[in-house]
Amino acid sequence: MNLYAKHDAATGLREVFNPGNSESGGLELALLRLDAGGSIEAAAKGRESLLTILGGRCAVSVDGMGSWKGLGERANVFSGVAASVYVPAGAPYRVVAEGPLEAVIWRAPAQPGGQAYVIQPSDVAVAVRGTGAFRRRVHTILDASRPAQALVAGETFNEPGAWSSYPPHKHDRHDPPNEVKLVEIYHYKVDPAQGFGMQRVYSPERHFDETYIVEDGDSVLIPFGYHPVVAAPGYQLCYLWALAGEGRTLKMQEDPAHSWAGRAK
Numbered sequence: 239m240n241l242y243a244k245h246d247a248a249t250g251l252r253e254v255f256n257p258g259n260s261e262s263g264g265l266e267l268a269l270l271r272l273d274a275g276g277s278i279e280a281a282a283k284g285r286e287s288l289l290t291i292l293g294g295r296c297a298v299s300v301d302g303m304g305s306w307k308g309l310g311e312r313a314n315v316f317s318g319v320a321a322s323v324y325v326p327a328g329a330p331y332r333v334v335a336e337g338p339l340e341a342v343i344w345r346a347p348a349q350p351g352g353q354a355y356v357i358q359p360s361d362v363a364v365a366v367r368g369t370g371a372f373r374r375r376v377h378t379i380l381d382a383s384r385p386a387q388a389l390v391a392g393e394t395f396n397e398p399g400a401w402s403s404y405p406p407h408k409h410d411r412h413d414p415p416n417e418v419k420l421v422e423i424y425h426y427k428v429d430p431a432q433g434f435g436m437q438r439v440y441s442p443e444r445h446f447d448e449t450y451i452v453e454d455g456d457s458v459l460i461p462f463g464y465h466p467v468v469a470a471p472g473y474q475l476c477y478l479w480a481l482a483g484e485g486r487t488l489k490m491q492e493d494p495a496h497s498w499a500g501r502a503k
Contacts, residue, residue, distance in 0.1 A: 245455030272335035286348035294339035300354035319359035346388035346482035406464035420483035433473025
């Protein structure tokens with residue numbers, strides 16, 4: 239089972255994970271890189287989309303729903319908070335780079351309907367979670383408080399040497415209200431860019447245990463299991479994340495072998 243996708247700096251739109259190449263459960267990740275003045279036109283039939291700007295500025299127009307210029311307030315993920323655009327299922331849209339642009343596009347199964355809208359940096363909920371060596375900053379971009387049918391998305395920032403998705407947790411069994419089944423994808427950025435982190439995905443009941451060295455621009459699919467992350471000393475690590483599955487409420491279960499860590503001291 240291939241859960242890991244290596245960095246690719248090609249210009250244009252590159253598909254990373256989708257149901258055609260992985261066990262993504264319908265959740266999709268595409269990477270967009272454009273030079274100044276470059277553009278794409280797209281429409282995702284049967285799937286809603288969320289475009290999140292990693293760095294640069296762009297204009298986005300959605301047929302019959304609106305157009306916005308000058309979106310994006312950061313040079314890269316470590317220099318500010320993201321701007322994003324939600325696009326309903328099947329709606330044609332166009333992205334024009336107003337300078338060098340890097341963005342991710344998340345997609346998930348959805349029925350037609352709804353309106354396109356912008357999530358400005360000031361709309362993003364910023365919180366600090368965890369403590370000590372697993373203290374991290376979380377930016378929640380899209381959750382159940384905003385209109386969408388399936389997607390939940392955000393960004394998590396680890397300080398050098400620090401852990402996140404910790405204590406290890408999972409959300410692969412649909413047993414509400416205790417646990418809700420959601421597939422997740424992480425897309426990584428590292429500062430300085432030559433750095434790295436490590437991502438473990440493990441499921442004792444499935445006899446699955448893999449660890450990946452993650453570098454700037456890499457991506458990891460998490461269809462099941464616990465999935466802790468650590469940044470190497472000397473390097474700040476960010477991962478953009480999105481989930482989709484049974485509803486839009488995150489209900490997870492911690493690994494009982496390690497859950498004590500979250501309550502220590």
